[in-house]
Amino acid sequence: MSPRPKRRRMLSEPPSVSGFVPESGDYSSASEDRIILLFEEYEAIKLTDYEGLTQLEASIRMCISRPTFTRIYESARKKVAKAFVENKRISIEGGHVEFKADWYRCECCGSVLKRKSGWKAGSCPVCGETQVVPLQQATNNFQKRGGGAGCGGRFHGGRGIGGFCICPKCDYKIVHSPGVPCGSVLCPHCDIRMVREDSEHYQFILNKRKK
Ligand SMILES: [Zn+2]
Ligand SMILES: [Zn+2]
Numbered sequence: 001m002s003p004r005p006k007r008r009r010m011l012s013e014p015p016s017v018s019g020f021v022p023e024s025g026d027y028s029s030a031s032e033d034r035i036i037l038l039f040e041e042y043e044a045i046k047l048t049d050y051e052g053l054t055q056l057e058a059s060i061r062m063c064i065s066r067p068t069f070t071r072i073y074e075s076a077r078k079k080v081a082k083a084f085v086e087n088k089r090i091s092i093e094g095g096h097v098e099f100k101a102d103w104y105r106c107e108c109c110g111s112v113l114k115r116k117s118g119w120k121a122g123s124c125p126v127c128g129e130t131q132v133v134p135l136q137q138a139t140n141n142f143q144k145r146g147g148g149a150g151c152g153g154r155f156h157g158g159r160g161i162g163g164f165c166i167c168p169k170c171d172y173k174i175v176h177s178p179g180v181p182c183g184s185v186l187c188p189h190c191d192i193r194m195v196r197e198d199s200e201h202y203q204f205i206l207n208k209r210k211k
Contacts, residue, residue, distance in 0.1 A: 006096050007063065007064060008063075008096055008097060008098040009039075009040040009043070009062045009063065009064055009072075009095070009096060009097045009098070010061070010062050010063040010097070010098055010099075010100065011039060011040070011043050011062070011097050011098070011099050011100070012061075012099075012100050013099070013100075013184075014039065014099060014103050014112070014135050015039070015042050015046075015092050016181040016182075016183035016184035016193070017092070017181060017183055018091065018092060018093070018110070018140050019034070019037075019089060019090050019091040019092050019093075019140060020083070020089065020090045021089050022087045022088070022089065024087070026087060027087045027088060027089065028088070028089075029089070033088060033089070034088060034089040034090065034091045035079050035080075035082060035083045035088050035089065035090045035091070036079075036090075036091050036092075036093060036094060037076065037079050037080070037090050037091065037092045037093075038072075038076075038092075038093075038094050038095030038096075038097075039092065039093070039094065039095040039097045039136065040062065040072050040095045040096065040097050041072055041073075041075055041076030041079065041095070042076070042092050043062060043097075044058065044062070044069065044072045044073040044076050045073070045076050045077070045080065047061055047062070048073060055069055055070060055073065058073075091140045092140075093138060093139060093140050094136070094137075094139075095136070097136055098136075099135065099136075101114050101115065102114065102115035102121075102134070103115075103134070103135040104121060104132050104133065104134055104135060104138075105132070105133060105135050105138040106124035106126060106127060106129065106131060106132045107131040107132070107133060107138060107139065108124060108127055108129035108131045108208070109124060109126055109127040109129070109168070109204065109205050109208045110155075110201060110204070110205070111124060111125075111126040111127070111168050111169075111192055111193070111205065112135065112183070112192070112193040113125065113132075113190070113191055113192040113193070114186065114191040114192075115191075116190075116191045121134075125169055125190065125192065126168045126169045126192065126205060126208075126209065127205065127208040127209060129208075155199060155200040155201040155204065161176075161178040162176065163176045163196060163197055163198050164176055164196075164197040165182035165185050165194040165195070165196060165197070166182075166194060166195060166196075166197045166202060167187035167189070167190055167192055167194055168192060168194075168195055168202065168205045169187065169190045169192050170187065170189050170190055172187050172188070172189055172190075173197065174194070176196065176197075182194045182195055182196045183195070
């Protein structure tokens with residue numbers, strides 16, 4: 001008999017960042033040294049520690065049983081603690097999840113988009129490359145392949161609290177609100193997550209678009 005298939009965990013929205021890096025330079029940038037926090041583990045911490053739900057409420061939101069939730073939550077806390085104490089990068093990726101909408105990431109330029117009617121999965125509306133994959137399968141390795149990021153294959157975000165969030169495709173801009181990550185804002189025209197205008201990621205995307 002084959003093992004019972006695992007039920008997918010339901011997530012409302014993907015996280016607005018792909019991971020975290022320690023502030024000091026004394027950490028390994030090797031991809032095997034990072035901590036991989038699964039999407040469902042991120043969600044477990046968000047629902048309880050950030051939104052203040054009980055574990056039971058959170059398990060209902062994610063469409064899983066309470067014991068399964070507890071297991072995911074404990075694993076998540078252990079990973080985050082390990083990253084804090086051992087000064088490791090955290091990469092949020094993978095797991096066994098389903099999002100309420102179809103989310104994709106271009107593994108070439110790092111753009112994150114929500115499926116729009118008329119758009120066929122496969123080619124990136126931003127850079128034109130054909131490495132667009134469902135977010136559940138994305139690997140956070142796009143920075144390395146691009147070659148432009150340097151610094152162990154990661155980007156620095158925007159500077160300071162001012163500036164603009166910009167759509168990587170149509171350049172629609174809004175004033176950045178402090179406390180609201182640009183990555184949590186969708187371009188109203190393109191359904192693509194915005195990026196900080198003065199970030200290395202946006203520079204990288206601009207270079208890709210020129211080609
Ligand atoms: Zn792309
Ligand atoms: Zn746009």
